[in-house]
Amino acid sequence: MEAKEIFNKLKPLIIVILLFSIVFFIRAEAANLSSLSGDFKAFYQDDNGLPYFSEMDSYYNYRLTADYLDHGYPGDTKINGTNWDLHSNYPPGRSAEYPPLIIYVTAWVYLLVNSVATVPLTAVSFWMPAVIASLCVIPAYFMVRRLTNDYGGITAGLLVALAPAYFNHSFAGFFDTDMFNILLPLLVVWMFIESIRADDLKNKAIFAVLSAIFMLIFSTAWEGWWYIFYIVVLASLVYLLVSRYLLKQDRKPRDEFSSRKEWLLNQPVLLPLAIFAILGSVLMMISMGALDFFNALLQPVGFTQLQESTRVTSYPNVYVSVAELQIPSISDVLDGVGGILAFAFGIVSVFWLFRKIKTPAPENKLNIKKKPRKRKGSRKKRREAEKVVEEDSKVVPPIIPHRPRTYLFMAVLLTVWLLTTAYAMTKGVRFIEAFSIPIAIGAGIFVGLVREYLEGQIETPSYRVIVMAILVAMVVFVPLTNDYAASSSVVPGTDDSMVNSLAWIKANTANNTVIISWWDFGHLFAAVADRPVTFDGGSQNTPRAYWVGKALLTNNESLSAGIMRMLSSSGDDGYYTLENYTQNTGKSVEILEKTLGVDKASAQTIMTSQYGLTTEQAQNVLQFTHPDDPVPVVFITSYDMIGKAGWWSYFGGWNFQNASGQNMVYSLTQANVTTQNDTLVLQGENGVVAQITSTNITAGIATSNNQVALAHRVIVVANGTTAYDQLVSNQSMFSVMIIKEGDSYYTMAMNKELEDSMFTRLFFLQGAGLTRFTPAYAQSGVIVWNVTV
Numbered sequence: 001m002e003a004k005e006i007f008n009k010l011k012p013l014i015i016v017i018l019l020f021s022i023v024f025f026i027r028a029e030a031a032n033l034s035s036l037s038g039d040f041k042a043f044y045q046d047d048n049g050l051p052y053f054s055e056m057d058s059y060y061n062y063r064l065t066a067d068y069l070d071h072g073y074p075g076d077t078k079i080n081g082t083n084w085d086l087h088s089n090y091p092p093g094r095s096a097e098y099p100p101l102i103i104y105v106t107a108w109v110y111l112l113v114n115s116v117a118t119v120p121l122t123a124v125s126f127w128m129p130a131v132i133a134s135l136c137v138i139p140a141y142f143m144v145r146r147l148t149n150d151y152g153g154i155t156a157g158l159l160v161a162l163a164p165a166y167f168n169h170s171f172a173g174f175f176d177t178d179m180f181n182i183l184l185p186l187l188v189v190w191m192f193i194e195s196i197r198a199d200d201l202k203n204k205a206i207f208a209v210l211s212a213i214f215m216l217i218f219s220t221a222w223e224g225w226w227y228i229f230y231i232v233v234l235a236s237l238v239y240l241l242v243s244r245y246l247l248k249q250d251r252k253p254r255d256e257f258s259s260r261k262e263w264l265l266n267q268p269v270l271l272p273l274a275i276f277a278i279l280g281s282v283l284m285m286i287s288m289g290a291l292d293f294f295n296a297l298l299q300p301v302g303f304t305q306l307q308e309s310t311r312v313t314s315y316p317n318v319y320v321s322v323a324e325l326q327i328p329s330i331s332d333v334l335d336g337v338g339g340i341l342a343f344a345f346g347i348v349s350v351f352w353l354f355r356k357i358k359t360p361a362p363e364n365k366l367n368i369k370k371k372p373r374k375r376k377g378s379r380k381k382r383r384e385a386e387k388v389v390e391e392d393s394k395v396v397p398p399i400i401p402h403r404p405r406t407y408l409f410m411a412v413l414l415t416v417w418l419l420t421t422a423y424a425m426t427k428g429v430r431f432i433e434a435f436s437i438p439i440a441i442g443a444g445i446f447v448g449l450v451r452e453y454l455e456g457q458i459e460t461p462s463y464r465v466i467v468m469a470i471l472v473a474m475v476v477f478v479p480l481t482n483d484y485a486a487s488s489s490v491v492p493g494t495d496d497s498m499v500n501s502l503a504w505i506k507a508n509t510a511n512n513t514v515i516i517s518w519w520d521f522g523h524l525f526a527a528v529a530d531r532p533v534t535f536d537g538g539s540q541n542t543p544r545a546y547w548v549g550k551a552l553l554t555n556n557e558s559l560s561a562g563i564m565r566m567l568s569s570s571g572d573d574g575y576y577t578l579e580n581y582t583q584n585t586g587k588s589v590e591i592l593e594k595t596l597g598v599d600k601a602s603a604q605t606i607m608t609s610q611y612g613l614t615t616e617q618a619q620n621v622l623q624f625t626h627p628d629d630p631v632p633v634v635f636i637t638s639y640d641m642i643g644k645a646g647w648w649s650y651f652g653g654w655n656f657q658n659a660s661g662q663n664m665v666y667s668l669t670q671a672n673v674t675t676q677n678d679t680l681v682l683q684g685e686n687g688v689v690a691q692i693t694s695t696n697i698t699a700g701i702a703t704s705n706n707q708v709a710l711a712h713r714v715i716v717v718a719n720g721t722t723a724y725d726q727l728v729s730n731q732s733m734f735s736v737m738i739i740k741e742g743d744s745y746y747t748m749a750m751n752k753e754l755e756d757s758m759f760t761r762l763f764f765l766q767g768a769g770l771t772r773f774t775p776a777y778a779q780s781g782v783i784v785w786n787v788t789v
Contacts (some may be wrong), residue, residue, distance in 0.1 A: 001436070012145070015154060019137040023161035026480070027130035027171040029487040030054070036491065044492040050123055051173055052492035052499065056520060057537055058175035060529040061080035062125050064096065065103045066527075069110065069121070074103055086524070089539035090532030091571045095771040101221040102755055116635050126172060129179040133170035137161050139186040143193060144444040147406060151468045152448020155475055159440035160186065162479040164486070165336035165432040171487050176220050182437055185228040187211075189413070192232055195272035197406055200243045208275035215276070216283040219296075226296050227434065229280065229422055235413040236273040243408060247357065268405050284596070314585035315543040316654045316661055318519070328429045336432035337439045339478030346439035349446040350418070353411035356449070357404055391733040392433075410445070412627070414438050447471060494524055497779035498638065502529035505784060510632055514568035516787075518548060518648050534567045543575060549591070549652025552641075553664075555756035561772040564594030564788035566625045568633045574624035581617050586656030592625065630789045635773065637763040639781035642666045645754065653753070664751035671738075671745040684747030688736055690714075698723055699736045701749055711736040712752040720766045737764060 033041045033051055045051050053059060058785035064074035064085075075083040075096025083096035110124045137157035145153030160166070160182055169178035188211050195207035211232075219225040285293045328336070337343050417438035424431035453469055458464045498521070505515065506529045515525045516531045522536020535544050544567060551563040566574045570726035579588040591611050600622055607618040641648070667686040674681045680692040682699075689708060690699035697716060700708040712732040716724035718740040735755040739746040754760055758773075762785065767773055777784040 012142070015150060015363050016138055016141055016157075019141060019154065019157045019161070020134050022257065022480075023132055023137060024134040026162070026484050026487055027134060027167070028127075029484065029620070029749055030130075030171040030173050030490040031126070032488075033490065034488040043495050043497075046122065046499070048120065048123070048127055050120075051490075052494045053175055054171075054173040054490055055176070055493050056523045058493075058523075059101055060069060060088075060523040060537065061106075061175050061177070062122065063523070063527040064098060065106045065110075065125065066121060067096075068103050069107050074098060074100070081312075087526040087530075087532050088536050089542075090568070092531075094538060098153065099177060099219075099221050099223060101217065102128075102175075102179060104220075106175075125175045127130055128169045128173040129174050129176070132179040132183060133166065134161060136183040136186055139183070140188040140441065140444065141189045141722050143186070144441060144448060146194075146197070147410060148445055148448020149451050151451045151472060152444045152446075154444075155447040155472050156441050156444025158476045159338055159342055159443055159479065161435060162476065162483050163336065163338050163342075163433070163436035164479055164482055165441055167479070167483045168486060169433065171490065173490065173492065176304070178433065180218070180221035181433060182219055184214060185434075185437060185770075187214040187219060188228055188232065192272055192276060192314075193406065193409065193413075195275075196268050196409055202270075204271055205275060208272040209279060211272070212280035212283060214275050216281040216287060219284050219287065224299075226299055227420065227424070230300070231298075231417050233273065233277055235409070235416040236269050236276075236532055238416060239269050239409050239412045240273075242412060243405070247408070248447065261729075269409065290539070302630070314656065314659075316651045318541040318545045318651065326429055327431055328425055329426075329600070332429060333425065333432055333435070334430075335482075337436040337477075338482075341475050342443045342479065343439055345446040345475060346414075346442035347418070349442035350414050350451070352413055352446065352449055353407050353414070357408050357411070414442050418442075421578045435726070441514070443475060447475060453514050494521070495781075497782045498524070499528055501636070501777055501779050501782045501784050505529040505531060505634060508777075509634060512574070513632045513634055515634055515636060516548065516551075516568065517638070518552070518641055518644055520640070520644065521546070521638070522634075531634075534571070543572060545651045546589075546654055547575075549648040549650070549654075552648050552759045553652035553753070553757050555761075556597055557758065557761075557770055557772055558597035559593060560758045561787055561789055562598075562625070564633050564635060564787050565627070565630050566592075568789070569627040569630045570624035573638050574621060577624060581613060581621075582611075587611075589656055596625060602736070633787040633789055634776065635785040635787050637759060637783050637785070639763075641759060641763070642668055648759075649751075649754065664753050666748055666750045666754065668746060668748040669740075671747045682747055686747060686749050687749035688738075688739055688749050690736070690747065692716075692738075697726070697738075699738065699747075701734065701736070711749075713755050714738070715755070716740070717764060722765055739764065 001003045016101040036044065042049075053062070067074045067076070073083050073096075074085075076086040076093070076672055077084050083098075084093055085096040086093040088094050095751060106121075106125055106128055109128065110119070110121055113119045113124060125368070137160070140160040141153040143153075143158035144156040146488045163182075166178070166182050168174075169176060172385050191207050191214060193210035195204050195211060195320055196609075198204040198207055215225070215229060218228065267342055281293070288296070334340050337346070418435070421431060421435035421438065425435055447468075450471060451464070454467060458467065502525060505513070509531065511531070513531050515529060515531050516535065517525070517533075519535040519537060519540040522539075525531065525533050526536065535548055547563050547567060551560040554560055568609045575588055575592060578591060579585060582588045582591070591607060594610075595606050598606070603626060604615070604618045604622060607621065608615055613621075643666075646663040646665045650661040653664070654661045667688075669684040669686045670686075671682040671684045671688070671690075674683075678693065682688070682690040682692070687701045688699065689702050690697065697714060698716045700710050703709055710729040710732050711734060712727070712729055713735040714724065714726050714728055715722065715735070715737045716739075717737065719742070733752055734749050737748040737750065737755075737760075739748065747765075750760070760768060761767065762773060763783065767775055767785070772788040774788075776786045
């Protein structure tokens with residue numbers, strides 16, 4: 001066998017390895033923390049030099065995987081046969097029933113790796129998304145290559161793997177289920193298309209079975225698996241209608257075929273559809289149970305109402321603050337799929353495929369170019385002639401039966417896929433990821449068809465190669481460079497200060513100590529501190545958003561501590577029990593805000609004398625709001641909560657009468673300091689200006705006409721101690737704080753409602769004057785408080 005022939009056989013494998021390597025190493029760049037300097041970089045790495053995870057859901061997946069390795073199931077215990085997580089939504093916890101594929105695959109890889117070396121679970125989890133997500137180049141390349149050529153396959157492989165909407169949720173350190181959300185749908189579709197292409201009944205059945213198996217695997221990876229199931233089924237049904245009634249294909253009656261096998265072979269989609277739909281359904285019912293399977297199939301009904309989840313209810317809805325549920329703009333979509341070229345090519349490819357559909361040639365009259373008869377002459381000339389014919393046959397694909405039907409099915413599939421996922425994007429930015437798949441496949445097909453078109457336009461092969469290389473480079477340049485820039489700028493979602501603080505909690509508090517803070521870091525707290533949390537990414541859209549926000553926003557220390565006592569000891573039972581009596585959320589909140597900050601006896605008196613509750617009703621509520629044996633609580637304030645103030649103040653200040661909230665914010669920057677005539681002049685990028693002399697301090701915000709707007713209040717904090725606190729103007733809506741740490745000055749503007757908030761008093765004023773919150777441990781940007789409940 002000649003070297004060239006060997007290379008041609010190995011070429012697809014070589015291309016796939018190169019494609020995988022490219023997209024993997026771009027994802028792996030996130031581990032280098034290139035945007036951070038060497039000294040600062042270590043602040044975001046663990047003791048082994050591995051960066052911390054980049055987002056908080058990774059810690060939830062990590063913790064469930066650790067549970068599975070420790071005792072064989074995710075969660076802490078089993079309640080009535082259900083896996084139950086007592087670290088989240090405490091009390092009472094919540095179900096740990098979860099798409100298990102990420103847990104199983106990671107645990108299996110961990111055990112495999114540790115059979116030959118000692119590697120921590122954090123390291124295996126860190127690298128899993130970069131490996132798994134990069135595998136999607138394989139089905140994309142082979143699917144499009146079979147339909148067109150290598151150029152199309154390469155383009156599709158790179159675009160699906162580098163689509164920013166997917167890449168930004170699947171680089172190294174982003175340990176979440178997104179890693180499967182392109183790979184597995186592509187495997188489902190690829191096997192289904194191979195089943196359609198197959199001319200042998202046995203192969204047709206095998207590929208359809210594989211498609212059903214991958215459908216089963218996808219159902220264990222993501223709760224939204226049903227969308228690709230419906231797309232395949234719907235595309236198949238549309239194909240059957242279009243091919244039979246519009247294109248007048250496959251219209252021969254059953255009795256004109258000599259056997260059932262021949263009839264099935266002439267119904268290219270019918271058998272694959274039957275196997276996929278029936279076998280896939282049976283396998284998923286066995287895996288998840290018939291009831292859960294049918295409930296999942298009904299999810300599209302609820303999906304159409306998904307945007308309703310961001311609308312207001314009696315309690316404020318946290319989902320309005322979740323970026324993934326915001327409706328994307330056109331620019332969001334273009335950026336997410338990899339740029340305008342990828343988008344345009346993906347759309348145009350559908351129309352091009354429909355134009356290329358031809359009536360298939362009869363089975364016994366395949367339109368294949370025959371090699372010329374051997375003629376006398378030198379071996380060299382004969383070889384050159386054969387080479388010309390061989391190259392020509394590679395370029396101009398023969399018109400064979402499966403090609404037109406594959407064109408038609410792919411055109412129908414892409415149309416259904418694009419329309420379905422385009423509709424899904426009206427429900428949130430998160431669905432751009434699913435939309436990017438048909439765009440990438442379509443763009444790859446477009447590039448492949450351009451290669452075929454150039455056969456009749458450019459005679460010189462080397463010129464065609466140059467043109468195609470430029471075209472491929474143009475299409476993939478935007479996502480490739482954007483992804484590399486994104487991975488080069490990744491900063492982990494936490495740092496040594498927070499991790500050390502959580503390690504301190506784990507080592508120095510009782511096992512039943514409850515951690516309370518804003519919800520964003522809840523999964524991190526539970527995983528690293530190994531303590532239950534009241535509020536995290538799995539329980540954020542509950543009334544707890546209001547109550548934790550209120551605990552941060554109020555200036556009443558007793559009320560703040562009382563809220564934490566209620567949440568940590570009984571969870572939601574207190575306000576739900578009271579609301580059963582009042583039938584009014586606003587009234588229930590009013591009662592609790594008046595009673596949570598006082599002792600149990602006083603609270604009962606208020607409930608019965610001022611609000612008309614019976615003694616029995618009041619006592620039923622008080623057992624949850626004022627428990628006799630409250631659990632220990634630690635409260636965490638951290639630097640990140642400054643930027644999140646707009647949301648915790650929005651929820652904590654919720655107006656139940658008109659169902660509205662107000663975003664109140666801090667604007668903190670380092671000040672530029674100069675000295676003029678013994679006067680210290682501070683200027684911050686947030687517009688705050690201040691002048692400090694030995695006898696006077698003035699501060700405000702510079703306006704556009706070079707005037708200074710007076711602050712409501714000016715506070716100066718020097719090295720953790722309040723050095724100055726003066727009311728300036730009752731008419732002003734903002735206050736100013738000047739913070740001195742060592743030789744550095746910082747200026748902060750804030751809504752005046754925040755100046756006496758518990759967060760301001762705890763984090764900026766470091767608890768001065770408070771009696772129920774005492775500092776237990778502190779690191780740079782993090783303070784852990786013991787709460788007397």
